[in-house]
Amino acid sequence: MGTSIAAVLFDLDGTLLDHDTAAVRAATECWPDADAAFVERRWTELTDAFVLRMVQGELTQTEQRRGRAIALAGELGHPGWDDATADAWLAGYRVRYKAHWTAYPDVGPAFEELAARGLRFGIVTNGDGAAQRAKLEHIGVLSHVADCVIASQEAGVAKPDAAIFAAACARLGQAPGAVLHVGDRLDTDARGAAAAGLTGVWLDRADTGTGSGTGTGIGSAVGVPRVVSLAELAALVDARR
Ligand SMILES: [Mg+2]
Structure with missing residues (x-):
């Protein structure tokens, strides 16, 4: 005993x-005209991949965040985002992510x-x-x-x-x-x-x-x-x- x-x-x-549900809901809201299931799946996969590269010392926190935002935009038909565009998208994403904290x-x-x-x-x-x-x-x-x-x-x-x-x-x-x-x-x-x-x-x-x-x-x-x-x-x- x-x-x-x-x-x-x-x-x-x-x-x-x-956390996971909040993250995918925020991403799908940021791409309202895209296929939601595709955005959910790819945002999760890209997040895992870029966070792993950060943990391994290959990317900074800022670089991994921008990197997955730019990669997702490219897959959704918006190639060539620069850092400023990514940062603006991430600011909106962050607001929606917080709103979904449950x-x-x-x-x-x-x-x-x-x-x-x-x-x-x-x-x-x-x-x-x-x-x-x-x-x-x-x-x-x-x-x-x-x-x-x-x-x-x-x-x-x-x-x-x-x-x-x-x-x-x-x-x-x-x-x-x-x-x-x-x-x-x-x-x-x-x-x-x-x-x-x-x-x-x-x-x-x-x-x-x-x-x-x-x-x-x-x-x-x-x-x-x-x-x-x-x-x-x-x-x-x-x-x-
Ligand atoms: Mg935990």
Whole structure:
């Protein structure tokens, strides 16, 4: 028997905020006369490809953003965009992307269920603190987590480093063994948290895991509890009481 869970930490993008849907809706709105399915598919593919080139050090953030905007425009029959044209398009895209920031439908009910159990909450996110707080406020979650929003850019350390999880536990005044962290990245979130002594839970929204099914998922092949919805968290917490 382990320690009871007293607090729950959440990742933000892909866990609470539906970033992918916001991104493809913004792109299709920016090209209203184009085939929406084509824009959705290509914007996702181009984003993955250009972000990978940035991660590999080949492009800067600005270059990867301009690059995928210019590439998509070219495929939609508007070749030869310069940087200024791309920047103007990206400004409009950014406004629409923010307007589509939405919590997944299981977020509100999960906070209610977990709050009814007397749990405290926090966020551990790799990103810019101000930008991530703006997202949390927009989706109505900031009031639940205001005392504990740990952003890598402010903490000086990023997931999956154990130090960022330790900082969150310290902020909550809890030992790692009493804290559960849930996120959509198996290694960055779930295994990282587990290595820091927390209960790390993988949120596999697409149900791609090879584990032994959903439910509490304990004993699944991924080595950490796996859930396909935040609605499963309360049962995981109850199993530890
Ligand atoms: Mg995430």
